[in-house]
Amino acid sequence: MLEMKDIAKSFPGVKAVDDVSFVLKSGEVHTLLGENGAGKTTLMNILFGIYRQDSGEILIDGKHVKISSPHNAIAHGIGMVQQHFTLVPSFTVAENTVLGLRELGVFPRTGRVERRIRELGDTYGLKVDPDARAWTLSVGEKQRVEILKILYTGAKILILDEPTAVLVPHETRALFDALRKMKEADTSVVFISHKLDEVMQISDRITVLRKGLAVDTVDKKATTKAALAKMMVGRDLLVDVPRTDVETGSKILEVKNLRVNDDRGLTAVNDISFTVRAGEVLGIAGVEGNGQRELAECIYGMRKPLNGKVFIDGQDITRTPVRKRVQLGLSFIPQDRKGMAISPNLSVEENLFAKNYATQSVPSHPLLSNRTGVSTASRKLVRDFSIVTPSEKTRAKYLSGGNIQKVVLARELSSSPKAVIAAQPTRGLDVGAMEFVYKTLLEQKKKGAAVLLLAGDLDELFRLADRVAVIYGGKLVGYASPDSSNREKIGLMMSGASGAGDEA
């Protein structure tokens, strides 16, 4: 019923979508599978009118349509839940649902809307309180609202851009139940993902994208996970990085009864304590927004704790400035890559040595930087970390996500730190870059560093961590050993179903 023909779209420097064709039948769940950067979002943004294609055409029921804005798309019965939620924080669920709809009178009444939202919620198993303000909702609830918003308009085509990235396992199951019900109601769903297990569970057909090209469209029944993986990355999937067992040493990083506020002044980290030993990776599993960021920033010294203490190598650093912490051997790989980890407009070289003032890894005058020393050293780092960049003088923002992360790793890890805080280090990276990050972090472990890994992806934690602690609502709710058999249990703890874990 819907056909996208030979769609192409370029951004400065990349061909994001390269002559892709895509057919969506009515009542099917059609998955777009591909690594990060494959062009999935771009292709669907074109369908939803957020981007304009450079060439190619779109047909609905055999008729040409021109979709130049989301307004057109909605009129054609297309709705999209974007990767970043699009809710107005101060509006209620009901207000968010009817925003911009033509049915709205000059003085909108939300009573009827609220009833309809409850009905839809019951029908599809997507329960939300229509009267709640959007900013008070959890991530899972926000997503339900986004879907209800679209169902409310009676759309026949629903696009979901990586909806499960923010969900814990049982929420994902509920989402899939809802999708199956929509199918019964003859709604077509475009489901974007790069998680093979889920794709095999929910899809009818699968289109694989790689580097902007459509590799193939296959029937779910006629394919396997391994075949999909190969199509997706263009080679066999990464072999499991062997987890070398390292003799753990003395306590390196220690956190006691830490309590930290977030930017809004609400408690984000609530009485957290843990220890990481030399040669150990402690994984902290959790859905984003449960205090991970504040915890990491506090340990690194960018956020003052209200209460509690941080030790490195037995030394109390709770009141120590960042510069001193760096000198004591603390490294930080922040989750906000472009906002915090690098300075996008400075060169690769300047980013690589942004901490030289503290580390003096290239001895420099206190006021003047040692240009030649830095240049030589950064050429070596670029080589050692195989950073792909036109030159060391290129502005960091022009690098791809994976290479930016390599710059960060090079800066943070080349100084042989005693303790490393890695917050969501592989988010948004493709498989190759992910592999590199894993390898580099495991090397640090081998060298005897204490690594604190904050992540949401359980596979990543299972691969790297020696122990996994689960954070929920700012508290450590339990520990589990990193073992696939614990997947369900950890998922439950991440969603706040307490009491499921072992004690430390």
Added chain:
Amino acid sequence: MSDIVPFVVFTLQAAVRAGTPLLFAVLGDILTERSGVMNLGIEGLMLVGAISGFVASYSTGNLFLAIVVAMLAGAALGLVHAFFTISLRVNQIVSGLAITMLGTGISGLWGKGYVGVVAQRFTPMRIPLLSDIPYIGTIFFNHSLLVYISYICVPLLWLFVYKTKYGMTLRAVGEAPEAADSRGINVFAVRYFYTVLGCSITAIGGAYLSLAYNSMWIENMTAGRGWIAIALVLFATWDPVKALFGAYLFGGVTALGFRLQAIGADIPTDFLRMLPYLLTVVVLIFTSTEKLRLRVGAPATLGIPYSREEKT
């Protein structure tokens, strides 16, 4: 002791008079900022409103026309600001400051020939019955027409912003433009419209100065009111009703200064002149908390141009 009551009443009446230009400026700017466009050009807009209104009144003797001309002049400058910040995506602070300088310059040049001349002006009108209420009548219902218009504007704008679908659209565009866009709302059109409309209302504040408050043209007659208005918008958390209280509070501070001087109190004039700015600083300190911004639906994208394809 019997002196104190008339003193208070007259001070309060003066507070309303002095607060009205601020009120118009703040109401206009609330609309502009709610759409996500920051405007530091208020001072310039008020000056242009003041001179264009004055010139129109001088040459036609028609006060209604004078207000329309002032609004059109404000709208024209608003269109310039909108073009630079929304279409060209120039930094909004820079564009705003440029509008202030431009407005100051234009009004100074244009006004050269009008210093000391007399034009048709708004005179106080007592409202029957209401003005007979003791105290209240004198304080609120013995003013010029523009003051009464501002009274009506406040609840109307409040209703508009919080209770109508247009207000919903406006708030959504300022708070979460991607959300509005993904619902088919034309973010650019909305921002253009409210920037222009807001600027034209702001200009009435200037016209009030030259046609009612001072009833003449004096170069730079806004004397920093535009800057106070910018702070007041924050103080009012983009709420027209709170804007009323804020404007009269600041009007009161100004009025009190003059009154105290008039009765010969021994207060340095410099201190009195400083008072509004001091209060501005205090207000800003108390209103800039994050939680408050979320609650009141602060235009989170204030100052940030919108582009669908821009990668962040």
